[in-house]
Amino acid sequence: MSDQPFELDGISNPAPEGDSPPPAVAPVAVDRAFGQDNRARLLEEYFAPYGTVEPGNAWKHTYRLLLWLDRTTGLAHCYESDKSQAGRPWYARSLAFHDWVSASLDVDPRDLGEHIDVLFRRASADLAAAAANRRARLAESARKQRSIYLGRGMPEPGEDPELEEIVTAVLDPYLVTPPPAEVMRNLTERIQAHVGQENKRKNLVGEGFEDAIAALLRRVTGVPDVHDIYVRPSLHDLPGFRPPRAGSKKRQVDLALVHRVSGYRTLVSCKWSVRSDREEQFASDFSDYAELEDAGKDFSYVLVTNEFDPARLAAACDMRRQNAPLFTDVVHVNPQGVLAAYSDRGSNAKTEGGQARASRRISEKRVQALGSWLGSLATA
CATH class of the missing domain: 3.40.50.10010 (Type-2 restriction enzyme NgoMIV)
Structure with a gap:
């Protein structure tokens, strides 16, 4: 394993141990954030602090990179979501796996999500950064396109009345005043992006799994030799x-x-x-x-x-x-x-x-x- 320090946002950090989680990194605006080139960049970025990989730690890297929490159960995903809901047999098994993987990675079960799913979360952050850049770049053009319809009550980009109604109905008892329309639009856009990104996971655990195993093969001492x-x-x-x-x-x-x-x-x-x-x-x-x-x-x-x-x-x-x-x-x-x-x-x-x-x-x-x-x- 390399013992050289690495740079992160201008800060020098000691290289992590072979079974320690990687540090956080700043997102990069990439339009094809889930594509092959960006996956390769993210994997290089992830493995850079480790140098070579011990075979016994390979599973930890794989789970940190690709394992995720099922959003309907909050548990590490190990089986089909619909069959792993609370009360069904695979919910008990999912609980047992979540407990095991948390203990094996030495993290609190409530904090597991912060230590896994690195490839998806970093690709999603890159995609969000690219989307923000794109919105800023197109804002003036959009303003001109909408200007000829001033006073017509045209829907604003990101408006989702049904989603807004769900959010306000749940939060209304806790709000002193209703959120401004712009705040609600921003919230619904973020929810929509969050849900939309999840649909990209299937591709990531397809080719992304292949890429992760290849990255391990290249880093286990002796294999690439x-x-x-x-x-x-x-x-x-x-x-x-x-x-x-x-x-x-x-x-x-x-x-x-x-x-x-x-x-x-x-x-x-x-x-x-x-x-x-x-x-x-x-x-x-x-x-x-x-x-x-x-x-x-x-x-x-x-x-x-x-x-x-x-x-x-x-x-x-x-x-x-x-x-x-x-x-x-x-x-x-x-x-x-x-x-x-x-x-x-x-x-x-x-x-x-x-x-x-x-x-x-x-x-x-x-x-x-x-x-x-x-x-x-x-x-x-």
Whole structure:
């Protein structure tokens, strides 16, 4: 790990320990705040204070970057929101996971949100800064556009009468005077932006997860020394794979590693969660990869995931291709978090069923921890 100090807004700070949270940074106005280039910048900014990454701390970085709070429960998101509402079985499991991850990151459960979701929160801040710049730049033009309608009572930008009514109805008993119209417009605009940004999360935990894992691969001592690391490459750009036939769809891989000495190839499917339709896609993707393999040599197919659904996690472990497992390795960000969720305050999982199957796969090491997998790559 680098011990050099780093600069933040003109202030010199000591470099953090490998498992310490990063410092806050000022937002940068970027129009494509959730795009690939800005994600790369944010990841460089995040990892800059740490230098190299210890494999055992990789899960902490992953959760700090990408884990988020479900806004309907206030708990760390580990399962579908509609099935994790208070009173339903996954609410108890979400409570157990939230308690575990808070303790593991050494933060108060009420403060967890301040220590995670870094990539989304920083991208959102960049987007908000860009929007503010854009509004200021267009203000005079907007004034001229509206000037010909003076006196017509045209709605103001940002007005949302229904939302304003909801807010004032709730707060009215606590207000001495009604808020000015300009204040209400500003509030509704901020609420709308807040809700709108949440819709961008799906893309962030898609390619953002791939980017975060790639960033870790580049920073774990030994891995970049012995492997070439590819992010979202076309399959035929990797050694030993031929292009598809003319007119056929090009095949892309989430991540790939190629050993610099042996040339051994590892194709990585990086999926934060495993939807039911993806289970079929995994087999289809592997079939395409095998068909386009042109060197007559073996390659590994690895799943890296944060899936908590026991049936889906166990199914990923048990999927087969002919007489071998489909996935060479099934890697979870941290299987101990899964077991914490299943424990539900210490109660044992049923001896049969999805939880029992998934728990067995974890105890059998069929589900690897991210840190273990990264460590094995460093010594390969």
